Amino acid sequence: MEFESELAVHRTDIPGLVVLDLPVHGDNRGWFKENWQRAKMVALGLPDIRPVQNNISYNTSRGVTRGIHAEPWDKYISIAIGEIFGAWVDLRPGATFGRVFTCTLDPSKAIFVPRGVGNAFQTLADGTTYTYLVDAHWSLAQKRTYTFVNLADPDLAIDWPIPLTAAELSDADRAHPPLREVVPMAPKRT
């Protein structure tokens, strides 16, 4: 795997949700990437993230699906190895509430997800390893302040590459409400 794109930041239709191209340097050993580089990325317009936590999820098989979770912190997400189909839903109050953006991410991409935007992904390869930085500490108490929406909601009409009936999900993620029952996420930290 060799990618040699230039570092770049691309806006999407969801305000504040931005996709990044990351340079990946291949050689005889494998590859190396600056997965997140504050100075270069802020210069290109990425918010100045101050991470306090880095999480990694490992997904055994193709088709593992997680989401849709809007959380009370910003997230900078990328792929260590493998590939995902990602789906993001604006759950903030306002004109863009319910707007959906989807794309695939491999190790040469990253995405910045502002608080209040719902985050979900489905792995397209066995062993996909997903890593993200957040600017607040997770806790079970904080989890009660998440806003959730159902992956399968026909109003979102997300075209999952692997049908959700054949996908590996948590029981919690099967039980989230449809968009029409979602209360938009509070715009400020409480």
Added chain:
Amino acid sequence: MEFESELAVHRTDIPGLVVLDLPVHGDNRGWFKENWQRAKMVALGLPDIRPVQNNISYNTSRGVTRGIHAEPWDKYISIAIGEIFGAWVDLRPGATFGRVFTCTLDPSKAIFVPRGVGNAFQTLADGTTYTYLVDAHWSLAQKRTYTFVNLADPDLAIDWPIPLTAAELSDADRAHPPLREVVPMAPKRT
């Protein structure tokens, strides 16, 4: 892969070099870990890292070996997927100059490497993906301030699981000097 150890911080014989046990939560989808969690880890005695960069290196095959590099910043290192044999050499001036620590790391471990301690690893599994946070920005100019020592130096006597003659290295890493020619790394940032 399921690990359920408690978060813990362990000192080593090299001052400031600490190994961590990370809780890894397994379920039907794979696993999830807090790879770095500032508040919990500072409470256990880890230095209060303020990362500005996150790097990922992918290593195609078992036996890829990188190092030994002492850099002018602190590093928090862990494994996204796979396993390494790691070797660390104190290259700071003082009584512990030249002291070596080795151990294996898998996704349930991490290590904090203070500036001035040389860092190296050899992958024990194909596709090992290595991730680290640093508290200063890398640049080619900064690279000229690294202190290097040779992986094969008999004075270090590192017992690499895969002989270095059969390992995949960069040309740069084959050319580093032996310990007896190394000037200890300056104790302060310049």
